[in-house]
Amino acid sequence: MRAYILTIGDEILIGQVTDTNAAHMATALSNEGVDVVEHLSVSDTRPAILDGLERALAKSDLVLMTGGLGPTKDDITKAVLAEYFATELVFHEPTWERLQALVRRFGREPNESHRVQCFLPAAAEILTNKRGTAPGMLFRKGRKMVVSMPGVPYEMRYLVGREVLPRLRTLLDSDGEPKLRSVTILTAGAGESVIAEQIAEIEASLPETMSLAYLPNLGTVRLRLSIRGRDDEAMEAELRKYRTRIEAVIGGIVYGYGNQNLAGATGEMLLEYGLTLGTVESCTGGRVAQLLTSNPGSSGYFHGSVISYDNRVKRDLLGVATDTLAEHGAVSEATVREMVRGGLKQLGTDVVVATSGIAGPGGGTEEKPVGTIWVAVGNQERIEAKLLRAGKDRERNITYTAFQALNLVRKFVSSTFRAN
Amino acid sequence: MRAYILTIGDEILIGQVTDTNAAHMATALSNEGVDVVEHLSVSDTRPAILDGLERALAKSDLVLMTGGLGPTKDDITKAVLAEYFATELVFHEPTWERLQALVRRFGREPNESHRVQCFLPAAAEILTNKRGTAPGMLFRKGRKMVVSMPGVPYEMRYLVGREVLPRLRTLLDSDGEPKLRSVTILTAGAGESVIAEQIAEIEASLPETMSLAYLPNLGTVRLRLSIRGRDDEAMEAELRKYRTRIEAVIGGIVYGYGNQNLAGATGEMLLEYGLTLGTVESCTGGRVAQLLTSNPGSSGYFHGSVISYDNRVKRDLLGVATDTLAEHGAVSEATVREMVRGGLKQLGTDVVVATSGIAGPGGGTEEKPVGTIWVAVGNQERIEAKLLRAGKDRERNITYTAFQALNLVRKFVSSTFRAN
Numbered sequence: 111m112r113a114y115i116l117t118i119g120d121e122i123l124i125g126q127v128t129d130t131n132a133a134h135m136a137t138a139l140s141n142e143g144v145d146v147v148e149h150l151s152v153s154d155t156r157p158a159i160l161d162g163l164e165r166a167l168a169k170s171d172l173v174l175m176t177g178g179l180g181p182t183k184d185d186i187t188k189a190v191l192a193e194y195f196a197t198e199l200v201f202h203e204p205t206w207e208r209l210q211a212l213v214r215r216f217g218r219e220p221n222e223s224h225r226v227q228c229f230l231p232a233a234a235e236i237l238t239n240k241r242g243t244a245p246g247m248l249f250r251k252g253r254k255m256v257v258s259m260p261g262v263p264y265e266m267r268y269l270v271g272r273e274v275l276p277r278l279r280t281l282l283d284s285d286g287e288p289k290l291r292s293v294t295i296l297t298a299g300a301g302e303s304v305i306a307e308q309i310a311e312i313e314a315s316l317p318e319t320m321s322l323a324y325l326p327n328l329g330t331v332r333l334r335l336s337i338r339g340r341d342d343e344a345m346e347a348e349l350r351k352y353r354t355r356i357e358a359v360i361g362g363i364v365y366g367y368g369n370q371n372l373a374g375a376t377g378e379m380l381l382e383y384g385l386t387l388g389t390v391e392s393c394t395g396g397r398v399a400q401l402l403t404s405n406p407g408s409s410g411y412f413h414g415s416v417i418s419y420d421n422r423v424k425r426d427l428l429g430v431a432t433d434t435l436a437e438h439g440a441v442s443e444a445t446v447r448e449m450v451r452g453g454l455k456q457l458g459t460d461v462v463v464a465t466s467g468i469a470g471p472g473g474g475t476e477e478k479p480v481g482t483i484w485v486a487v488g489n490q491e492r493i494e495a496k497l498l499r500a501g502k503d504r505e506r507n508i509t510y511t512a513f514q515a516l517n518l519v520r521k522f523v524s525s526t527f528r529a530n
Numbered sequence: 531m532r533a534y535i536l537t538i539g540d541e542i543l544i545g546q547v548t549d550t551n552a553a554h555m556a557t558a559l560s561n562e563g564v565d566v567v568e569h570l571s572v573s574d575t576r577p578a579i580l581d582g583l584e585r586a587l588a589k590s591d592l593v594l595m596t597g598g599l600g601p602t603k604d605d606i607t608k609a610v611l612a613e614y615f616a617t618e619l620v621f622h623e624p625t626w627e628r629l630q631a632l633v634r635r636f637g638r639e640p641n642e643s644h645r646v647q648c649f650l651p652a653a654a655e656i657l658t659n660k661r662g663t664a665p666g667m668l669f670r671k672g673r674k675m676v677v678s679m680p681g682v683p684y685e686m687r688y689l690v691g692r693e694v695l696p697r698l699r700t701l702l703d704s705d706g707e708p709k710l711r712s713v714t715i716l717t718a719g720a721g722e723s724v725i726a727e728q729i730a731e732i733e734a735s736l737p738e739t740m741s742l743a744y745l746p747n748l749g750t751v752r753l754r755l756s757i758r759g760r761d762d763e764a765m766e767a768e769l770r771k772y773r774t775r776i777e778a779v780i781g782g783i784v785y786g787y788g789n790q791n792l793a794g795a796t797g798e799m800l801l802e803y804g805l806t807l808g809t810v811e812s813c814t815g816g817r818v819a820q821l822l823t824s825n826p827g828s829s830g831y832f833h834g835s836v837i838s839y840d841n842r843v844k845r846d847l848l849g850v851a852t853d854t855l856a857e858h859g860a861v862s863e864a865t866v867r868e869m870v871r872g873g874l875k876q877l878g879t880d881v882v883v884a885t886s887g888i889a890g891p892g893g894g895t896e897e898k899p900v901g902t903i904w905v906a907v908g909n910q911e912r913i914e915a916k917l918l919r920a921g922k923d924r925e926r927n928i929t930y931t932a933f934q935a936l937n938l939v940r941k942f943v944s945s946t947f948r949a950n
Contacts, residue, residue: 123566123798125557126745128550132571137545146543151552151569241881262719264923325546388835395823396816397839403815406891406924414843417809417835419828425877427834456847465531471826503684504826 111282113139114170115149118161118177118187119261122151131176131266131484139272143290143338144172152177159190163256176273177246177261182249186216188231188247189260195249197233205236205245212243214354235260237273241265246273251352255281291345292336293353298372298517303328305333305360312355320348328506330372365520372513373401373408376520380411380461383527387519389415390449391429392440393467393483397512413459418449428452439478441466443495446453446484450493461523463487467498469507481507485515487522494522531702533559534590535569536582538597539681540609542571551686552594562698563710563758564592574598578609584678591674594694595683599664608651608667611678614693615669616859617653625656625665632663654678654937657693666693672829675701710755711765713773717783718792718937722746723752725780732775740772748926749933750792785940792933793821796940800881801829803947807939808877809835810848810869812860813887813903817932833879838869848872859898861886863915866904870913881943883907883935887918891926901927905935909941 115135121127132149139146147169159178160376166173178187192199206228213220227243230236237246237257242265249256259269282289297305302324308315313322319339325332337354339345357364366375380387389398400409400417416425421435430448438444446466455463467483474480480502486495498514500507535555541547552569559566567589571867572578578902579598598607612619626648633640634821647663650656656664657677662685669676679689703710717725722744726733739759745752755772777784786795800807809818819835822828836847841860844850850868858864866886873882894900900909900922906915918934920927 121552123556123569124560125553125555125566127554128548130548133542133545135545136543140544146545147573148582149543149549149571153567162568320531386840391816395821395828395832396811396819396835396837399816399839400820403817403837403839404925404928408815409839413813413840414803414847415816415835415837415839417816417833418836418849419819419823420806420833421875423834426878428835457843458846493827505824508824 111144111172111285111287112147113144113172113174114147114166114168115139116166116173116175117149117261118152118154118162118175119151120154122177123153131261131263134263134267135174135176135270138275139172139174139278141292142275142282143336144278144282148311149239154168154186156186156190156193159187160194163190163194165241165438167251167256172252172278173256174270174525175256175258176266179258179260187258188195188229191234191247191249191256192231195231195251195256197231200232202228202236202245204238205230209237209243237264238271239265239269240272241268246275247337262516264435274405288338288340289342289345290336290338291349292334293349293403294368295333295335295353295356295364296330296366296370296372296375297333297360298365298513299329299363299521300331302331305331305363308359309356310360312352316352317348328510329517346354362521365517371401371405372516372520373398374405376516376523377402377405377408377411379520379523381524385461385523385527386409386413386459388413388453388459389461389515390420390457390462390464391415391417391451392424392465393450393469394465394508394512394515395419397508398463398465398515401512401516416453416456422493424449424452424475427456428430429455440467441482441484443484443486443497446486446495447488449485449491450488454488454490461487461489461519463519465511467500467507467511469501469511470504483507485511485518487515487518489522489526494518494525531564531592531705531707532567532590533564533592533594534567534586535559536586536593536595537569537571537681538574538579538595539571540574542597543573551681551683554683554687555594555596555690558695559594559698561712562695562702563712563756564698564702571712574606576606576610577612579607580614583610583614587671587674587676592698593674593676594690595678596686597675599678607678607794608649611654611667611669611676612651615651615653615671615676617651619649620652622648622650622656622665625650625657625893628658629663637883640892657689659685659689660692661688661717668693668697706760708758708760709762709765710758711757711762712754712771713769714788715753715773715776715784716750716786716788716790716792716795717780718750718752718785718933719783719941720751720780722751725751725783728779730778732779736742736772737768740768748930749937782941785937791821791825792936793818794825794938796936796943797822797825797828797831799940799943803943805943805947806830806833806879806880807831808833808873808879809935810835810873810877810882810884811835812839812869812885813889813934814885814928814932817837817928818883818885818935821932821936829843834877836873836876844872846867847876849875861888861898861902861904863904863906865915866906866915867908867913870906870908874908874910881907881909881939883936883939885931887920887927887931889931890922890924903927903931905931905938907935907938909942909946914938 151163234247250404424430447463481500483498572582654667664680838844869884890900901920903918
């Protein structure tokens with residue numbers, strides 16, 4: 111099965127928004143083994159939408175569209191779809207009832223624009239959108255399907271997950287085509303080429319129905335192991351077998367599976383051991399804390415941070431010795447170790463991770479060029495420090511360091527507490 | 531002039547990367563008054579690239595392509611372009627010299643794959659890429675132009691800014707078509723509809739050659755005022771005139787112009803007054819600090835933070851009274867004011883901003899539902915607090931609160947120090 115992603119909206123074409131919807135849909139489809147042949151973004155006009163739809167249906171069996179379903183005058187996707195599928199707009203009572211309840215929950219009364227949203231193409235299967243006003247619509251043309259969804263990211267995500275993927279799986283199961291199953295192994299701390307070398311033998315021994323993809327990103331590498339076949343149980347068994355073989359070799363760098371993020375996985379490990387974490391950040395400027403706290407429930411293990419951007423804060427709040435700063439500089443192993451000690455004292459957590467480095471673009475010297483970064487992690491018993499040599503790009507350096515810091519926490523906790 | 535954005539790469543179609551290049555190019559083109567008619571992403575294969583290129587040239591006068599120019603076997607854009615424009619690949623000496631120097635700077639020796647990168651289409655104008663190995667290429671077909679650039683975002687940005695836009699401006703100037711000039715006014719603290727109401731009269735009085743666009747995003751609204759014409763000076767004068775009129779009405783919410791970000795603009799204001807800032811963050815978990823420190827040079831005004839995610843940190847490190855926490859709760863005006871006081875003492879900065887709220891999805895109560903958030907800003911003399919009522923989405927709530935906090939700093943500094 112081949113799929114097509116069609117996103118509609120002038121806001122994309124003038125660069126006002128980055129089209130994150132397309133990446134989300136592409137990932138969801140790829141995970142089901144469906145190939146996305148193209149992604150096209152067109153403007154909010156009848157000819158552009160019609161032309162895009164024609165191209166999409168000519169090149170694929172499943173078209174996922176987003177955008178152009180809101181109540182404003184620019185949103186004409188619905189009318190164009192009704193025209194294309196030669197169907198009328200009829201008033202859809204269940205949508206009207208849901209919409210009235212939704213609007214009244216916010217203490218307002220439904221108005222004319224809400225009523226207009228309830229006129230929906232008669233030929234479409236209506237997909238209930240529990241996250242917003244505009245429902246999704248599913249059209250069928252022979253064996254082909256077109257799904258239209260609102261462009262608001264979290265509404266679209268809801269519809270993809272709850273309405274589109276279940277139907278897609280049923281369709282894939284029923285058509286007798288081989289299915290795709292995959293498992294994604296998440297790793298941090300080794301580069302793509304190092305991993306490839308270590309598991310070269312396993313990779314060479316994969317059966318023809320299986321494949322392994324490397325998806326690297328700033329110090330983390332996702333390994334997606336996929337299999338095509340018809341027998342669910344046999345496929346699961348094969349995936350388990352090769353996953354176990356891979357982990358026997360690179361187990362130390364595996365931090366999770368599937369869609370987990372490194373901060374969330376690190377947090378779950380802390381929870382498991384009943385440990386609390388604090389961060390003491392200089393060059394990352396709060397990025398480690400922000401990655402941790404973007405996960406719901408992070409207050410269960412993350413207690414706080416001191417961001418010591420200025421040396422005065424390193425000295426007065428964290429107790430880094432004036433001599434240490436003068437002798438070794440703020441970006442040094444000695445300083446980052448004292449930052450951990452200060453954090454343990456001031457934040458009162460079981461574990462503290464610290465960062466200090468030159469993120470750039472300014473601040474580099476001959477001896478310590480931009481990209482020189484120290485990270486350290488420790489508890490009351492033991493502190494480990496690591497020197498990173500990153501690149502010249504500030505934003506990349508900050509994110510890379512934050513990932514390295516999280517991974518250092520993960521390894522420290524694992525080696526310290528797993529043994530017990 | 532109409533433009534087309536063509537991005538190449540399977541990594542986009544499987545959702546491995548979000549296509550931020552497209553948004554960057556779209557913004558750059560829109561700012562020059564060039565309409566982007568479509569954006570198409572195709573796979574790394576000869577037929578897909580050829581088909582995309584045909585469509586792009588049929589629909590536009592200028593095609594910006596990215597991707598498929600690296601040294602790996604998947605990267606075939608260059609060969610396809612040479613085929614399409616019926617030209618040969620010839621060895622390009624200046625690129626080879628640049629490449630050798632670049633590789634040696636990293637202590638390595640140029641290899642065969644570097645040499646291969648220097649074979650470039652004879653018909654192309656070579657655009658020097660000072661950020662990486664693969665150069666850009668510009669092809670002309672009658673009055674139409676095709677520009678191919680590497681997909682690495684910061685290389686592409688360099689080429690767009692330094693090589694593509696200057697040529698585009700020359701072309702637009704020479705073709706006698708009306709040009710577009712615009713100014714973007716950045717505001718924070720009022721919604722789109724409130725602003726629209728306040729400047730309705732000015733908007734209605736705009737001459738036909740001018741237009742005003744509202745670009746809202748989480749509590750900030752960018753206002754883009756554009757004019758079409760042929761006389762640069764007259765256009766600039768008109769833009770100045772209406773900008774001044776708009777600012778006479780909404781000046782209080784304007785934080786900057788053009789591509790500035792709120793954190794950077796706030797930082798520049800602090801620098802101007804010689805003030806230092808610290809943040810004390812609970813629900814934002816480091817997001818305010820992270821927004822500030824993502825700007826180079828932020829160490830000139832940002833000194834540090836205490837992230838007091840846990841109440842123990844609020845109490846022990848910031849000195850928030852146990853009674854205050856017990857009586858009013860962590861999410862309260864009293865607590866957030868004491869957080870500012872504790873931050874001023876511990877961080878030693880001139881100004882401190884604090885946040886405490888329920889970001890969700892858990893933690894809400896009848897009295898304080900998810901989205902209840904307090905922010906406060908102050909110095910030794912005065913503290914101001916504000917209650918926000920945000921939505922249910924954790925990530926949006928965190929970002930929204932961070933923007934509100936930065937804007938509160940901006941207003942506080944402005945009202946306290948501008949008067950002097």
